[in-house]
Amino acid sequence: MTEVILETRALTRRFGALAAVNNVTLSFKKGEMHAVIGPNGAGKSTLINLLSGDLHADSGNITYQGSDIDGLPPDRIARKGIGRSYQKTNIMGGFTCFKNCWLGAYAARASRMGFFKPASAYQDLNTRAEQALELCGMLRRRDRTASSLSHGEQHRLEIAMMLAAGPQLLLLDEPLAGMGPDETLHMIDLLKKLSLEHTIVLIEHDMDAVFQLADTISVMVDGEVLETGTPEKIKNSTAVRRAYLGNQDEPA
Numbered sequence: 001m002t003e004v005i006l007e008t009r010a011l012t013r014r015f016g017a018l019a020a021v022n023n024v025t026l027s028f029k030k031g032e033m034h035a036v037i038g039p040n041g042a043g044k045s046t047l048i049n050l051l052s053g054d055l056h057a058d059s060g061n062i063t064y065q066g067s068d069i070d071g072l073p074p075d076r077i078a079r080k081g082i083g084r085s086y087q088k089t090n091i092m093g094g095f096t097c098f099k100n101c102w103l104g105a106y107a108a109r110a111s112r113m114g115f116f117k118p119a120s121a122y123q124d125l126n127t128r129a130e131q132a133l134e135l136c137g138m139l140r141r142r143d144r145t146a147s148s149l150s151h152g153e154q155h156r157l158e159i160a161m162m163l164a165a166g167p168q169l170l171l172l173d174e175p176l177a178g179m180g181p182d183e184t185l186h187m188i189d190l191l192k193k194l195s196l197e198h199t200i201v202l203i204e205h206d207m208d209a210v211f212q213l214a215d216t217i218s219v220m221v222d223g224e225v226l227e228t229g230t231p232e233k234i235k236n237s238t239a240v241r242r243a244y245l246g247n248q249d250e251p252a
Helices: 044-052 074-079 097-107 123-135 151-164 181-195 207-213 231-235 238-245
Strands: 004-015 018-029 033-037 059-064 082-085 169-173 199-203 216-221 224-229
Touching: 004 044, 004 199, 018 033, 018 044, 018 199, 018 216, 018 224, 033 044, 033 207, 044 074, 044 082, 044 169, 044 199, 074 082, 082 151, 097 123, 097 151, 123 151, 123 181, 151 169, 151 181, 181 199, 181 207, 207 231, 216 231, 216 238, 224 231, 224 238
Parallel strands: 033 199, 033 216, 082 169, 169 199
Antiparallel strands: 004 018, 004 059, 216 224
């Protein structure tokens, strides 16, 4: 039986009278890519913000590797092994790609009191930064400033920054958003590579990519989980088609 690495129980977050996430119970298994899909306003981004610590739940709980993490700040959650990317890239535009990744690796250190040392003294961080850039196909851009990159390259750099910190689980919030066909193919190839060694929670609107990549799919509607299953099960679910995919016909 596959180990559950991340789990929510009756997770709820309200904004006034609106329950953006309402009584959500989900299990994310180690080594799987688990996509969370749904229409705009379904609660997907609120859910990922709860998982990353950017928001705190009103009730319910989140456990990661058996430990309760709800209420912890994002930096502590990140140091436990959870990486997070954003819809709008969270990179430092004036720094080189290498420096962005170096800082990502440095932020993951249990102690960050060695700021009087030159960056060159941290050979382990230098190595991790370069390895992350190489994995994301960005090593040739090592000395380019982040602001000079294309949209797709900036998203790959953000993922490289996350990987430099050595996470086990990745929370990816619409990594394909705004990309052209070629950039989309590059990102899909990268996600396939990452899935070989990481657990991935994927929020994405590109249904072709979701059904190509995901092992498990959960569908959210109005803050609640409508259904969870394999891509084939979700494709053939009458309830899902009616609520989200826009096709009310019976499956062929």
